[in-house]
Amino acid sequence: MTEKMLKFVSLEKKMPPKRAADNRRQDFNEIYDEFDQDRAKEQASRCSQCGIPFCQVHCPVQNNIPDWLMMTAAGRLEEAYEVSQATNNFPEICGRICPQDRLCEGSCVIEKGFNSVTIGAVEKYITDTAWENGWVKPTKPVVEREQSVGVIGAGPGGLAAADQLRKKGYQVHVYDRYDRAGGLMIYGIPGFKLEKEVVERRSRLLQDSGITFHLNFEVGRDATLAELRERHDAIVIATGVYKSRDIAVPGSGLGGIVPALEYLTASNRKGLGDDVPAFEDGTLNATGKNVVVIGGGDTAMDCVRTAVRQGAKSVKCLYRRDRKNMPGSLREVVNAEEEGVEFVWLSAPKAFLGDTSVTSVRAIDMHLGIPDSTGRQVPVEIDGSEHDIPCDLAIKALGFDAEDIPTLFNEPKLDVSRWGTISVNFKTAMTNLDGVFAVGDIVRGASLVVWAIRDGRDAAASVHQYLEKRAASEKRALAS
Incomplete structure (x- = not known):
C-alpha cells in the first residue's frame, strides 16, 4: 500500500526499536533494530516534500533525500536505492554513523514542533534491503581504459574515489598499510555503531568490481610516492590523519x-x-x-x-x-x-x-x-x-593531526599547509605535484566519513578530467 506524504502532522517521529541498555552493554552489536517495511514507509511518509529541501542542502554528498523518501513511502524500494546510491558510495554506512542530528535531520523544515523525518534510519533500511534482495551489484564499466590510478589509503575517501574511477573504466589500485580495507570504519569506529561485516561486504564488492587492493603496503616503506607515480597515470592520496593530539x-x-x-x-x-x-x-x-x-x-x-x-x-x-x-x-x-x-x-x-x-x-x-x-x-x-x-x-x-607528510611519503617536494595537512587546489584537489591529488582528512583535517566520501567523489571527477585532457594532448602530439 502506498503511503501519502506530509504525514508529519498526524504521525509521530519514531526511530527503529532500540535494544535495552542492560542488554546492549553486554556486546558490540548495533543498538538499533531494523525498521520493518510498514514502519519504514510510515516514517518516510512524514516528509513534507518541501520546495527547498534543506536536508539535501546540508548533506555533504547532496543526497536526493525527498525523492528516495517518497519512493520508500510508495513501496518503490529498488528505485529508492538507485537514487540513494547515485550520490553516495556507501549509503548503508552513512545511514548508520552520520550525525544526522547535526546534518540532514537537524536541517529538516518540519523539525520545529513536529520533530524531523527519520532520514538516517530509512537510508539504512533502503540499502540493507537492497543488499538482501541482490540489487547491489559489482561495477561493470561501459569501457575499459588502459590508464591506471593509484589510491593511497583504503578509508572512506580513498574507497569512494576508487569506486568512482572504476565506474569510468580506469584500472584502480588501492594501497593501504593495514591488513583490511576500510580505514577508521574498520579500526576506529566500534561495532555497536557500525558492524564490521557491513564494511567488509562493501570492500568485497569493490574487489569484485575489478579494483586491486594492496594491503599491508606502506608508502615510504614498500614504495616511495615517486615510485608509485611511475607505476600509475595519476595518484590519489587519502590516508587520513592519525596523530593523536596530546595534553600538556x-x-x-x-x-x-x-x-x-x-x-x-x-x-x-x-x-x-x-x-x-x-x-x-x-x-x-x-x-x-x-x-x-x-x-x-x-x-x-x-x-x-x-x-x-x-x-x-x-x-x-x-x-x-x-x-x-x-x-x-x-x-x-x-x-x-x-x-x-x-x-x-x-x-x-x-x-x-x-x-x-x-x-x-x-x-x-x-x-x-x-x-x-x-x-x-x-x-x-x-x-x-x-x-x-x-x-x-x-x-x-x-x-587528530596529520603526521609529517613529506617524511612519511619520502617526498620532500610535496607541499603541506601550516596545519601539516596536504595543500591542494581546492577546485581540482590536485597537489603541487602534477597528477597527484589528495582528499579527505589529510587535506581538511579530522572530519566526518561523509565529508571524506564527498571529497573522494569530487577528486575522482578531477582525475578523470585530468587524464582525459592528457590523453587528448598525447593524441594531438602523435597526430602532428
Missing part, C-alpha cells in the same frame, strides 16, 4: 594514559579475532577499571561506550564545555548516559596523579566566558575548584 599537564607520562585511537583499534581488532597483546595484558583494556575519557567529540563517545562494554568499573567523560556546546552527536550522549556513562561537564584535567601508573585525574571546574573569534564561549578555570577523580585508565580523545 603534569603526569602525562604515567602508565595507563593512552590515545583514543590506540584504545579503539585494540578493541576493534579483538572483536575481529586478531591477537592483541596490549588488550590481553590489560594495557588497552578497561575491564574492572575506573576509566576517564577526556574530550567531547564523537571519538570520546566511542571510547566511553566501548569501556562500558569491556566491563569498566566506572566510566566518566570530562569535557571543558557544557552539554549544549559539545561537538559530538547529542544522540550519542543520550545512548552513553543510558548505558551508565557519567558526564562531568565544565571540567578539565590539570594533572595526572600516580607513581608509575595513573591513579587519579586532578580536574578543575570551568565556566564559559566571553565568545572568541569563532563565536564559541571560551572555557575559564574557576580558582580553588580542583578535585581528584579516581582513574586507572585515562583515554585522550582530543582530536
Whole structure:
C-alpha cells in the first residue's frame, strides 16, 4: 500500500526499536533494530516534500533525500536505492554513523514542533534491503581504459574515489598499510555503531568490481610516492590523519594514559579475532577499571561506550564545555548516559596523579566566558575548584593531526599547509605535484566519513578530467 506524504502532522517521529541498555552493554552489536517495511514507509511518509529541501542542502554528498523518501513511502524500494546510491558510495554506512542530528535531520523544515523525518534510519533500511534482495551489484564499466590510478589509503575517501574511477573504466589500485580495507570504519569506529561485516561486504564488492587492493603496503616503506607515480597515470592520496593530539599537564607520562585511537583499534581488532597483546595484558583494556575519557567529540563517545562494554568499573567523560556546546552527536550522549556513562561537564584535567601508573585525574571546574573569534564561549578555570577523580585508565580523545607528510611519503617536494595537512587546489584537489591529488582528512583535517566520501567523489571527477585532457594532448602530439 502506498503511503501519502506530509504525514508529519498526524504521525509521530519514531526511530527503529532500540535494544535495552542492560542488554546492549553486554556486546558490540548495533543498538538499533531494523525498521520493518510498514514502519519504514510510515516514517518516510512524514516528509513534507518541501520546495527547498534543506536536508539535501546540508548533506555533504547532496543526497536526493525527498525523492528516495517518497519512493520508500510508495513501496518503490529498488528505485529508492538507485537514487540513494547515485550520490553516495556507501549509503548503508552513512545511514548508520552520520550525525544526522547535526546534518540532514537537524536541517529538516518540519523539525520545529513536529520533530524531523527519520532520514538516517530509512537510508539504512533502503540499502540493507537492497543488499538482501541482490540489487547491489559489482561495477561493470561501459569501457575499459588502459590508464591506471593509484589510491593511497583504503578509508572512506580513498574507497569512494576508487569506486568512482572504476565506474569510468580506469584500472584502480588501492594501497593501504593495514591488513583490511576500510580505514577508521574498520579500526576506529566500534561495532555497536557500525558492524564490521557491513564494511567488509562493501570492500568485497569493490574487489569484485575489478579494483586491486594492496594491503599491508606502506608508502615510504614498500614504495616511495615517486615510485608509485611511475607505476600509475595519476595518484590519489587519502590516508587520513592519525596523530593523536596530546595534553600538556603534569603526569602525562604515567602508565595507563593512552590515545583514543590506540584504545579503539585494540578493541576493534579483538572483536575481529586478531591477537592483541596490549588488550590481553590489560594495557588497552578497561575491564574492572575506573576509566576517564577526556574530550567531547564523537571519538570520546566511542571510547566511553566501548569501556562500558569491556566491563569498566566506572566510566566518566570530562569535557571543558557544557552539554549544549559539545561537538559530538547529542544522540550519542543520550545512548552513553543510558548505558551508565557519567558526564562531568565544565571540567578539565590539570594533572595526572600516580607513581608509575595513573591513579587519579586532578580536574578543575570551568565556566564559559566571553565568545572568541569563532563565536564559541571560551572555557575559564574557576580558582580553588580542583578535585581528584579516581582513574586507572585515562583515554585522550582530543582530536587528530596529520603526521609529517613529506617524511612519511619520502617526498620532500610535496607541499603541506601550516596545519601539516596536504595543500591542494581546492577546485581540482590536485597537489603541487602534477597528477597527484589528495582528499579527505589529510587535506581538511579530522572530519566526518561523509565529508571524506564527498571529497573522494569530487577528486575522482578531477582525475578523470585530468587524464582525459592528457590523453587528448598525447593524441594531438602523435597526430602532428
